[in-house]
Amino acid sequence: MKNKSGGHRRSKSARNEAAAGNKNGRRRRNKSARHGATADDGDRLSKLPNDLLLNILERVDTLDAIRTCILSKQMLNLPTMLSQFFLSAGSIPGHHDKACLFSCSEVFRTNNAVARVTDNILCTRNPKIAITKLKIRFILMPHDSLTIAKSVARAMATQKVGAAEFEIRTEKDYEDCSPADLLQFAKQLNNFVGACWDTFAGLTRLWLCNMRFGELDIPNILSTCKLLESLHLTNCDSGTDSVLQVKHAQLVELQVDYGEFDRIELTCLPKLQRVIYNYWCTYEDPLYFGFVPQLSKLNLTKTGIRSEKILELSQLLANVPSLSDLHLDFESEKIWVIPECPKLLTPVLSKLQHVNLENLPEGCDLAWTMFFLEAAPFLKELCITVWDHWCIMATDPEFRKKYGFCQKADVNWKPHVPDFKHKNLVKLTINGFQPDDGFMEYIRNILEHAVNITEISLYDRKVCGSCGELAPEIKDKVCPSRYPQTDEERKQITEGLGLASRAMVHFRS
16 A cells, blocks of 8 residues: 555554564565565466466466466467366347446457457367367357357367367347347258368257247257267247157257247156256147167246146156156246046156255145155155245236136145155255244155155255345335244244154254
């Protein structure tokens, strides 16, 4: 800190040390000088061993890593020795990143920089060092895209490349796209794939956004991407009421966000293990499972409305023999699965071990979730989250009425065998726990039927920063949390559950 005369102020202890001629202070300064720990001796980062520096640089965006290396002569050659690359055109349109600080012109310049750096670094790097991971996020612009793809193709032909991933965005966000824009972007992508088929043939992961394809376009892309293990589609479809048929010998993961497919048919995917489908637009079953012998994880998210079909898991999962992990997110609205009897469900849930029910609406009876215990004899863990997440919910009464949003209503369920016992559930997790009759009765029911449960973890409501910006009339609807904070409050809950020992119940922060 500078004083008024422009000199640097010294602390009181420093002035006392100078006045008294403190020997210890002089010894410390002399010791520092002997070891060269002065600002003039350069930064400490460049003095680290190369293997440690490379480990650090491979954890950040490659553009940032290169900028760091430019600042030091000792590090100039390190970019040619990297084995992992992540090149990104910043927070680009379509990414829905609230923290985006880039203007369109800045993003396009960054996109061009990504293309140039990809070309330069893949041409000059040490070919003896294998590329274990190559991830490039860029905007679909003809010149830049071709530069990137041809550089990657050369690397694939001359060097060993492990996992290669393209994340391809469009220059417009989906909300700004007309139907003609979506069709044009898909046409550009098709031309791109056709011009660089050798690059796409080597990709292991592909993420596409904001495109409306012809009926056979996505199957053709999949047939080109022979090594593809993960396909992610965001705001992509083939038009309203279209059907997407997916066949692939290597695909392990499929994620679809939004889009207007009437149905996605997973006809022949022998290695498929994970499916994530968020926000489908159909009044029928959104997925058809054909030959998917290894599918073990299914994640579905949907804001349910009155007119849409309730899913019957016994039908939806009829051809899924090995499901072990099921995640359903209800977005604080209508429950869109129906509790079915064990006779129908047990054949498809016989290997289920983990169930996560996310964003169940507050105030509704939770007893219906017990049908999973009835139907899944090997279930080990049940996790539920109860939360009215107001900042993502439709709150205007007229809007809710117009688009068929439902009022809160309990889902009817009664056990088919009143005294059934579940022997494998060991853990129950509740996010959004409140010390009211509904939660307490629910936990007591679990304890009655799950005879070997060893852990109950109770969490307060989730916290969302955006919910602090709600309109006053919405904030008035939010009931303050009564999550137990004191030891005495927690003791009362444990006793209310009829437990002699508190060891089983964990109040998590």
